[in-house]
Amino acid sequence: MSEIPTELKFAASPEWARLEEDGSVTVGISDHAQNALGDVVYVELPEQGRVVEALHEVAVVESVKAASDIYAPIGGCVIAINSVLDDAPETINQDPYGDGWFFRIRPTDVEELTELLDARAYAEICEAEEL
Amino acid sequence: MEGSAVMTKRTPLYASHVDVSAKMVDFAGWQMPLNYGSQINEHHVVRRAAGMFDVSHMTVIDVSGSGSVAFLRRMVASDVARLSDGKALYGTLLNDAGGVVDDLIVYRRSHGYRAVVNAATRDEVLAWFAHHAPADVVVEERDLSMIAVQGPRALEYFQAVTHLEGIIELRNFGFLEHNDWMIARTGYTGEDGLEVILPKADVCSLWERLMDVGVEPIGLAARDTLRLEAGLNLYCQDMDVSTSPLVSNLAWTVSWQPENREFIGRRALEAERAAGITEKLTGLVMEARGVLRHGQRVLTNYGDGVITSGIFSPTLGYSIALARLPISASGDCQVEIRGKLLPVRITKPPFVRRGQPVFE
Numbered sequence: 444m445s446e447i448p449t450e451l452k453f454a455a456s457p458e459w460a461r462l463e464e465d466g467s468v469t470v471g472i473s474d475h476a477q478n479a480l481g482d483v484v485y486v487e488l489p490e491q492g493r494v495v496e497a498l499h500e501v502a503v504v505e506s507v508k509a510a511s512d513i514y515a516p517i518g519g520c521v522i523a524i525n526s527v528l529d530d531a532p533e534t535i536n537q538d539p540y541g542d543g544w545f546f547r548i549r550p551t552d553v554e555e556l557t558e559l560l561d562a563r564a565y566a567e568i569c570e571a572e573e574l
Numbered sequence: 575m576e577g578s579a580v581m582t583k584r585t586p587l588y589a590s591h592v593d594v595s596a597k598m599v600d601f602a603g604w605q606m607p608l609n610y611g612s613q614i615n616e617h618h619v620v621r622r623a624a625g626m627f628d629v630s631h632m633t634v635i636d637v638s639g640s641g642s643v644a645f646l647r648r649m650v651a652s653d654v655a656r657l658s659d660g661k662a663l664y665g666t667l668l669n670d671a672g673g674v675v676d677d678l679i680v681y682r683r684s685h686g687y688r689a690v691v692n693a694a695t696r697d698e699v700l701a702w703f704a705h706h707a708p709a710d711v712v713v714e715e716r717d718l719s720m721i722a723v724q725g726p727r728a729l730e731y732f733q734a735v736t737h738l739e740g741i742i743e744l745r746n747f748g749f750l751e752h753n754d755w756m757i758a759r760t761g762y763t764g765e766d767g768l769e770v771i772l773p774k775a776d777v778c779s780l781w782e783r784l785m786d787v788g789v790e791p792i793g794l795a796a797r798d799t800l801r802l803e804a805g806l807n808l809y810c811q812d813m814d815v816s817t818s819p820l821v822s823n824l825a826w827t828v829s830w831q832p833e834n835r836e837f838i839g840r841r842a843l844e845a846e847r848a849a850g851i852t853e854k855l856t857g858l859v860m861e862a863r864g865v866l867r868h869g870q871r872v873l874t875n876y877g878d879g880v881i882t883s884g885i886f887s888p889t890l891g892y893s894i895a896l897a898r899l900p901i902s903a904s905g906d907c908q909v910e911i912r913g914k915l916l917p918v919r920i921t922k923p924p925f926v927r928r929g930q931p932v933f934e
């Protein structure tokens with residue numbers, strides 16, 4: 444099992460969220476999730492400016508194996524999307540916690556982040572899935 | 575966990591797969607490699623150079639005895655009497671209703687026949703053969719290994735490793751036997767290549783020697799995208815006991831001549847043909863973003879159809895599928911994906927042969 448960055452927060456579903464210095468929150472999917480999905484071939488990202496609610500569907504990842512809905516781990520306004528993924532969706536497989544990020548949200552209530560799992564709790568869930 | 579590991583079977587190459595971190599899955603009761611990292615990279619390796627597949631889960635059945643020709647002419651919709659020694663054919667086993675019991679390759683050997691059938695249908699086919707075999711036919715399952723070496727450089731690499739004579743000269747669907755090895759110019763990828771059936775004791779060293787010269791191991795996931803690009807059906811997905819070869823793009827596997835050959839399913843196929851065939855298995859391409867998948871509904875001007883197999887095609891860079899559609903449907907139609915209707919085009923498979931797109 445690969446190392447899970449400790450500065451990240453996790454939804455029980457595959458998304459991770461990282462609070463940036465400017466107060467925005469970057470969202471992507473975990474290494475565990477990209478590994479389970481297999482090669483990613485398309486991503487449908489939300490439009491910039493869209494207001495999303497926590498735990499609602501905002502994006503779709505299509506891998507060679509299946510289509511998976513991506514949920515917003517926190518509510519707010521989408522202020523940036525990672526357009527690199529349009530032409531290079533494999534970035535998600537190669538660097539899920541770095542260049543493979545999906546979108547950035549300006550949170551309505553940053554406190555919602557505290558409801559997410561920390562890296563250790565998420566690692567336990569992943570291990571349980573692998574058994 | 576221990577329990578399920580004991581229940582599933584392992585091929586002699588199991589340790590080799592695990593050694594190179596293959597993702598192992600349960601496939602038809604066997605622990606088989608799904609991928610060795612990226613299935614898309616594996617796919618490209620087979621289209622551009624050479625890859626090898628452990629297909630030791632496949633069922634090998636030898637048919638011998640004085641009645642074997644008559645028996646197989648009754649069991650297989652293609653006429654095995656057309657085969658000369660050292661030649662093989664792809665065919666179907668039908669039931670009385672004309673449904674496909676399995677697809678298979680039949681090899682005509684100097685001393686009998688060999689059939690290779692699917693792993694998932696092993697029990698059904700063995701029971702089907704046992705039920706129909708007369709006293710002068712011996713049907714015997716063989717406990718052998720099998721690997722497929724596929725790609726434009728497959729023969730060159732295999733030759734370099736084995737130094738066997740006659741490999742390059744093999745015709746498509748031709749095979750030769752050398753000691754206990756059977757080497758056939760067949761495959762399931764749309765590329766040139768070989769399928770080798772050999773004793774379990776020999777398979778690991780052949781695998782390692784091929785790996786040493788640069789043949790890469792390829793998992794079941796890439797096997798599926800390669801076969802679909804090549805327009806080749808997967809049993810249980812594109813056809814099964816409820817569909818006839820006439821609606822499965824397999825009419826070419828039915829030998830109607832001679833008219834007095836009473837193969838199982840013939841009457842049903844004749845009746846189906848006389849009544850008028852209403853469906854076809856054909857290809858779809860979708861250049862819009864998204865992936866066609868098994869079970870999605872296809873809307874045509876002649877009624878609805880369904881996708882039987884769909885993938886993202888690594889060679890083409892967009893999605894392709896096999897679909898069972900109303901027979902008159904052609905040109906542009908739509909597919910329903912997560913509630914949205916997206917444009918797709920009907921095309922005749924195959925999609926890719928010898929590394930190149932081949933559809934219109």
